[in-house]
Amino acid sequence: MAQQDEFDPRDHRTTTTEQGRFCVARCSCGWRGPARRARSLAREDAEGHLAAG
Numbered sequence: 001m002a003q004q005d006e007f008d009p010r011d012h013r014t015t016t017t018e019q020g021r022f023c024v025a026r027c028s029c030g031w032r033g034p035a036r037r038a039r040s041l042a043r044e045d046a047e048g049h050l051a052a053g
């Protein structure tokens with residue numbers, strides 16, 4: 001995985017983070033998706049963010 005301190009604002013690097021029973025998509029640009037109950041849904045949020053950005 002990418003090192004988190006390598007922040008490049010030109011590059012959107014999405015990851016999914018588990019928070020309790022939920023999964024949240026996050027991006028290196030600071031974007032953060034809603035809490036999802038499934039990692040697959042969080043990944044869809046991340047893909048949507050990449051498509052919109």
Ligand SMILES: [Zn+2]
Pocket residue numbers: 011012013027028029030031049053
């Ligand atoms: Zn982003």
